[in-house]
Amino acid sequence: MNVRARDRINVESFLIPIVKKLRDVKMEKKANHCIACSVEQCANNSQSGYCVLDKIQVGTHESNPTVVQCTDCESFVLGTDHCCH
């Protein structure tokens, strides 16, 4: 490995955790404590039990919703760190 490639890896390994930490701090600061949410796979989740949006849209996929399982957060966006496959 040449010096330039090694330096690049060192810089990336140094910067990536800092960028992730800054993102986490930003998300925590923005946590909307009026919207509790445990869906950590969502890009809008603060990772501390809250949504970061100012408001969310709740809907249903049923024609006659009768139980909580019939409801959906329609503001859900799959986060980049997660995948359902």
Ligand code: SF4
């Ligand atoms: S958008 Fe919905 S699912 Fe996503 S964090 Fe907010 S409340 Fe939770």
